[in-house]
Amino acid sequence: MRAAISLLVLLLSMCGVQTESHGTDVSTQNVSAELRELRDMVMVLRSDNVAMKTEVDNLKKENAAQEAELTALKTILAANQTEVENLVKEIKAAPKVAFSAGLTNSGYTEAGSSELNLVFSNVITNVGEAYSSTTGFFTAPVRGVYYLRFTVRDNLSSHYMFIIMHKNGKQLMKLHEYDTDREPSYLSSGLTLQLEKGDTVNMVLPAGKRIYDDASNYSTFSGFLLFPL
Ligand SMILES: *[C@@H]1O[C@H](CO)[C@@H](O)[C@H](O)[C@H]1NC(C)=O
Ligand SMILES: *[C@@H]1O[C@H](CO)[C@@H](O)[C@H](O)[C@H]1NC(C)=O
Ligand SMILES: *[C@@H]1O[C@H](CO)[C@@H](O)[C@H](O)[C@H]1NC(C)=O
Ligand SMILES: *[C@@H]1O[C@H](CO)[C@@H](O)[C@H](O)[C@H]1NC(C)=O
Numbered sequence: 001m002r003a004a005i006s007l008l009v010l011l012l013s014m015c016g017v018q019t020e021s022h023g024t025d026v027s028t029q030n031v032s033a034e035l036r037e038l039r040d041m042v043m044v045l046r047s048d049n050v051a052m053k054t055e056v057d058n059l060k061k062e063n064a065a066q067e068a069e070l071t072a073l074k075t076i077l078a079a080n081q082t083e084v085e086n087l088v089k090e091i092k093a094a095p096k097v098a099f100s101a102g103l104t105n106s107g108y109t110e111a112g113s114s115e116l117n118l119v120f121s122n123v124i125t126n127v128g129e130a131y132s133s134t135t136g137f138f139t140a141p142v143r144g145v146y147y148l149r150f151t152v153r154d155n156l157s158s159h160y161m162f163i164i165m166h167k168n169g170k171q172l173m174k175l176h177e178y179d180t181d182r183e184p185s186y187l188s189s190g191l192t193l194q195l196e197k198g199d200t201v202n203m204v205l206p207a208g209k210r211i212y213d214d215a216s217n218y219s220t221f222s223g224f225l226l227f228p229l
Pocket of ligand 2: 076079083
């Protein structure tokens with residue numbers, strides 16, 4: 001725009017010179033022609049200016065959209081950071097529970113006239129101390145989903161082997177096996193259990209039944225927390 005004005009001033013001053021040195025008619029014609037030229041130029045500049053304004057407007061809009069996107073991304077990032085921090089806290093705070101224990105080193109364990117609560121006294125692992133090797137009870141330290149399993153053995157010669165899993169003193173599973181060959185037989189199983197804090201799980205031998213273990217960990221009780229609820 002400034003260039004156009006300078007040009008106009010220059011042209012007008014040139015016309016002034018021409019007016020003095022040549023006739024008025026010729027100069028007026030020349031001025032008209034040049035003014036037309038100038039007008040055309042101004043028109044072109046104006047349309048250029050409109051196009052530039054549109055472009056600037058578009059760029060501003062684009063910029064605003066990008067800023068909005070950035071703000072949205074920042075919000076997501078902040079939420080994600082909080083979420084990650086919470087997850088880390090949760091993982092660190094989650095109780096760690098896992099145990100395995102062998103029954104005994106002393107051969108046969110036999111139930112008398114009533115059922116016998118089995119105490120697996122050879123602790124192999126007891127992270128979280130949720131299993132008691134003095135009572136034989138596993139006690140859930142938190143509400144959650146746990147997996148509890150066992151293996152028991154006897155050398156069967158025409159008799160039955162039985163094993164029961166109790167939850168809170170009530171039978172949850174009872175397995176049996178019969179064999180005649182005097183060779184070792186095993187009963188082994190496990191359950192995924194949803195337990196409340198304080199719920200107990202223990203293994204029981206029915207009245208008159210027996211199982212066998214020595215230092216070899218033939219008969220074991222194991223469990224672990226899958227995840228808290
Ligand atoms: C004025 O216009 C005439 C005719 O177009 C041209 O011959 C002449 O050279 C012009 N004069 C100047 C000073 O430009
Ligand atoms: C991060 O945010 C996105 C979008 O809200 C979401 O889908 C994703 O689950 C979040 N991730 C975490 C770890 O919070
Ligand atoms: C049971 O089996 C073990 C090893 O296989 C053996 O040492 C033990 O003597 C057996 N007990 C009986 C009563 O057969
Ligand atoms: C049985 O477990 C105990 C740990 O309580 C271990 O010392 C022993 O070696 C295990 N026995 C066998 C035969 O693996």
